[in-house]
Amino acid sequence: MMNRCTSHLLILIGAAALAVPLVAQEGETPEPGAVAEPVPAQQQVSEAAPVAEQAPSLEQAYQREFAFLQGQKRDLERRLAEFEQSSEADRQALEADIRMLERRVVELTSRGDRLDEQVFESERSVEAARDNVNLLANTFLQAEATIDGWQAPALESDEVPRPDDIAAMFETALGELDRRGAVRRVDGEFFLADGARVNGEIIHVGRIASYGFSERGAGALAPAGEGELKLWNEESAEAARALAAGQLVSPLPIFIFETLSAEVEKKGAKGVFETIADGGVIGWIIFFLGLLAAALVILRAVFLGRAGASTGRILDDISDHVRRGDREAALSVLKKRQGATARVVAAALRNLDRDREHLEDIVSESILHESGHLNRFGAFIMVIAAVAPLLGLLGTVTGMISTFDVITEFGTGDPKLLSGGISIALVTTELGLIVAIPTLLLGNLLSSWAERIKDDMEKAALRVTNQYAEARPVADKGEA
């Protein structure tokens, strides 16, 4: 812009300078409004002018020149203003242009974005449609495999299935569902409990349970493998007959199965020894410990029974003799009796004449002597009761170790492999508890029995001495 302006000015000034020698009289006219640059040129030109002619009057020439230059100046100013105006208008127009263009760019960009999005979305929907077609094809395949009597339409590689096909498939599936959910009766064959195959009526309750009814046997049916059925148990015979007769039974004995292809084995109750064998070596150790504990408990019970049963009767038998002061007769009665109490009482009787402390020492000594016999096996029984659960725990840990060994080797895929170690773990715990519970119970009861017998012996000796002491003054009086 600036360059254009200055070049215009230069041209104008040049033209003016050329016109000066022709028209002007006075060369020395500095232009007040002119730009600084052209001044030297004008001066050069106007220096030449006075030399050329000394016109009629300097004053006139100057005035003419001045007027001319004034006119020139006005003209230039006007043109400058015009030019400024026009350039301003140009600028505005151009700016408007730029703004419009910018708006268009923005518009176009957003449109491009929208188009991109549309492209993306349509790609996605194409993808989804392809997935759906695949899914449909798979559904058709699956339906063909699982629904009896339904043929999938033959499709070319990229052909889209028709709605009719789909509707037909769903209709067939619905029919099949109805058929399988229904209770239906058919004639068929099944196995009896003894393995004989019989013809009879089979009542299918959906596909999860069946009842069989025949001349030779009836009842709930269980899968026998490969689509065959077998009689589950005889208890359900009544229900099966009633069902065959069309009546409803409540409660309905039912054997629910998931599939006919796998045979259901009737699990026989495991014997005691099989269970112990499941527990491994530790199982057997616990078992023998249990036997030992049982034997000891029985032996101890026999000892205690012998030692303690007769306390009351002994006292009854001898009290008459003692009251009479007849020690010899009492001792002979005691001699006939066996047992700890009899021995303690006899010891007390023999020493009745000694002073009290001495007598008490003798009685407590003989009780101590008997208590060795009474306590026999007691501690050992309690040890077994304490050790058996610990052995069970040991078996648990051993079983867990073997389980983890199996896991290390084969992974956790097959639960059957793991169940061996787990059954060792659990069976030993079970055996430990089975041994510990009765042993603990009986051992505690036996030791409390033993305590009671010792107590009884002490009291029996006390009673004998008391009776004798009661008798003596009477006897003394009688003698006196």
Added chain:
Amino acid sequence: MLGELLNDLRFYFEVGGYVMPPLVAATVVLWFAIGYRFAALKRGNIRPVRRIIQKYPDGFGRAPRGVIEKAIDLGLQIAGSRHGDLRRRLDDAFWPLERSINRFHKLIMTIVAVAPLMGLLGTVVGMIETFDSLGDMSLFAQSGGIAGGISQALFTTQMGLAVAIPGLIVGGMLEKRAAVIRLELAQVKDILCTRVQQGSPA
């Protein structure tokens, strides 16, 4: 209401397996023993021992109502007959009372200790069933399968604890009462002996 309760109990009994009969038997024995002890541990008189003896220095003149009254009655009779060594004769005479006080305590505590073990045993049995059915892949077998095993395991534990906890609490309370009565019997002996010694010179 009662029928429902009975039904629930029968269900628990069936679910719990072979642990249940001994557990139930243990419960019956436990509560019989607790009942016996409860009946045996009646003092019969709420006054302190010394006061009773002061109030009835010559016997009650009626049938005694509880252990302490019985002991005092017996002790007064023996103290009245005055021959032999009184303390030893009292020891002898109170022996049946002390025996009936201590009776069944050990049994109660043993059953309380054993019942949770039985519950644990049932738990293990149930777990065995669970793992068996895992091993057979017969997860929902007719005999119960996994869920049956687990419910057996939980029911028996619950039952064991349900038997043991009240037994423990009541048994502990009864033992405390028995200890008090034992002390009071000793007090009765002491009082009677000192009374005779004071009284005999007079």
